[in-house]
Amino acid sequence: MNGIASYAFLQLLGVGDHGQVHRARPPARLADGGGDMAVKVFAASVPEEVFGRVVAELSVVAAVRSPYLVGLHEVGLQAQTCFYAMEYVSAGSLAAPAARTDRVAAMRAVSDAARGAHDLHEAGVAHRAIKPANILLSDRGGVLSDPGLAHFFAPGVTLTGSAAIHSLEYVDPVVLRGAEPSRASDIWSLGATLHLVMTGQGLFGQLPDGDAVGALRTVLTEAPAVSADLTPDESKVVRSCLQPDPAHRRRTAVDVAGRIDELVDAAAAEG
């Protein structure tokens, strides 16, 4: 694919769940002196009526003015292919940083993402897909990207495609059991993401690769194992996000952000 709706694709940035992200030169209608944009192109064929709902959801997300959320430009449909254009962030993501990112910088990025999630929550939207690959690294800090839209394309689907197996460990088991994504499930995902950047390890060890059913059983039947390498304070923050019962978790994502900042300060004072 070389482009869509007058966007010229320059480089494939990544193949994520449900689609691809390209670095693209924007069309003349958006030329506002800005540079390249990132265009997410969904793999699923999107009928007209579904597109209308995607537009409505993204309009709500776009209306949330937050420095911690990736800026959205345009959503479109061409030949049943749905895409949206967003701000291009050049320094990669927590899953694939463009430059070496130390532990403290990564924790700060998760804290920023938690603030972004909170801003979404206050607008009535759950992000649904918080994970290291969706926390981008910009010069203004961490930026939460790629709000989960899979539920529009395939209602009832919890995971699509093998790529999503790797995302499984960031999904609240309560959601996997069929509950609606919520403030609390995003907080679970923040806890799992924080655990990864602090320890380099997932909560469920090495999930079986390419075996969706096996990975699902692991995630649903085993309790998340918080690493013993964490300091007591670090462990407590992670655990407070991972409570099995959503009602027992941290109440808000901004609360989680505040706790991460305390950990960052403690780590900075120590090191």
Place this chain on the structure above:
Amino acid sequence: MDDALRIYPGPGLVARFGDTTLVAVLKEERHEIFARELVMVLRTMAQPSLDPSAVRLARRLAGLLALSDAADAPAFAMVSYVGGGGAVFVHGDVEVHLEFADGRTEWLSGRGVLTWVDRALTDRPAAFRILPVGTPDLVADAESDLRAGVVRGVGVAFGAVPAPPSPRQDAQRPDEPGGSDTPLAATEAPVVSPPAQPGPAGSRPLNQPFTVVSLHSRPDVPPRTALAVAALPLGPAEQTGPMPDLDEDSASVDHLMEGRLGWVVLDDGAMYVLDADYVVGRAPYLSPPVQTGAARPLVVDDEEHTVSRVHAKITLNRLAVVVADAGSANGTFVAQPAGEWQRLVDDAEVTVTDGTRLMIGGRTLLFQLDDADTATAS
């Protein structure tokens, strides 16, 4: 109603017998022979006196193509609505535009397709056009009116005066610099402009019309107005109380699992929660239960196109999960754990158990039911 069939003059054959219309685009001499065969098939099968069936006709065309050398077959398309049902059949660089009485439109193209594109129609199209791909400048002969028989022509328009061939206002073509490439006003409500025409799966959408909606500041959309669509049970932000420790809290979350019977796992790893009925197929959006919201679409496709647009259905009947074929072309097969594959005929329903597999076309779905699941969990 205007039921004239207007002809686009050009190198091809147009045939009309009753409510069956065919256009063949003739580019080489050997295409003539194949086109005559096509006309013969229509002449013998589509006569109103012979109890014709559109689906039978489409199958016959498929058979004709399958048995011939690809180079001998011209691009052609048939639109037929006879015998209480309809069918569209497209082979090669021809497009078919259909309009229905309720305002729905459909678009099929044979471009880039290795075999052919076909579709059963449940409604009679109010209007349709058959044209070679990429011929926006063609003009139909407004005086023509083919009632029956065969004439020279490269395209047809039925039921409505052909639209002028100029591009739509909302449709910008990337290869036309400038054009209507103006910013979408931020003052517009997020209304989706008229349809970007659907293309066949896998086609490159580069030169198709498209729709865009700006997400830049929209003062007319207060953050919460669209929540009828986007609202989610987010839970209160201002609860208070002690934060129990993870280790002390082994509270069961079983109450969160109500209403769910398990999952369907597709062979590519996609998982669907079994808390609603599903229609399974290549285009389940076409089925009434999905259109009315009574069932969800579960899209399954395979490269060989052996999966029907609406292939099978999964129904939740109290605590049982029941599967049935939905009139698929190639059948739905089911295998209970450690059992043999059996074909589901007609309306036969089978209750699945944990580990039951369903095969449609070349794809397999596995049922994971909660009974077994909770047993291992506890």
